[in-house]
Amino acid sequence: MKYQTLKAQPQTVQLAPGESFAGEVCTIEAQSADVVLPAYSQPLPEGWMLISVQLRVAMSDQEWEDQALTEPYVRLEDGRCLRPVDSYSLGQDTGSLAEQSFYEDLRDQELWDLLYMYTGEEKEGLLYYLVPEDTASLTFCAENRTSQDGQLQSVGEWKLDVEVDAP
16 A cells, blocks of 8 residues: 655745744844845846845754755746855955955845854844846745754745835
C-alpha cells in the first residue's frame, strides 16, 4: 500500500506598510521602498534602478537551523521574484571618492548580516534590490519556516509603492 504525505499550502498574510509579520524564527516589519539610484546610474545595468526596503527585524529567543531563515525577496507585478543585492558588490567599480563615500553610506545602513543574527537580537536597516526602471509598486515577501526543519508555513506580503524623492 502506498502512502502520500499531504502538505498544507502555506498561508499568505497580507500586510500594510509598518505592520509586523511574526514567524517562528523572527518578526519582520517592512516600512517603505525608496529609489536609491535611478535608472541609468553607474554601475547599474541599463533599464534597472536600485531601491531600498526599510525593515525592522526581531529574532525570536529560540534556537533555529540554517534552513529556517531565508532572505526576504520582492515580487514584481509580472510575477518575477528578486533577491536582495549586496551594496559592497555594487560599489566595487566606483572610482571617485564621492561614489566610494556614497556606497560606504549604503553599507552602513544595510542589513547585510540578516541571516546571521543572534537569538533575541533586534535590528533596523535596509535591504537593496535591483528592479526594472518602470517599477511603481512591488510586493515585499518574508517567509515563515519552522525552526527545526525549515518547512514553509506562511508568507508575509507587504504591497509597497516605490517612492522617488523629488529633486
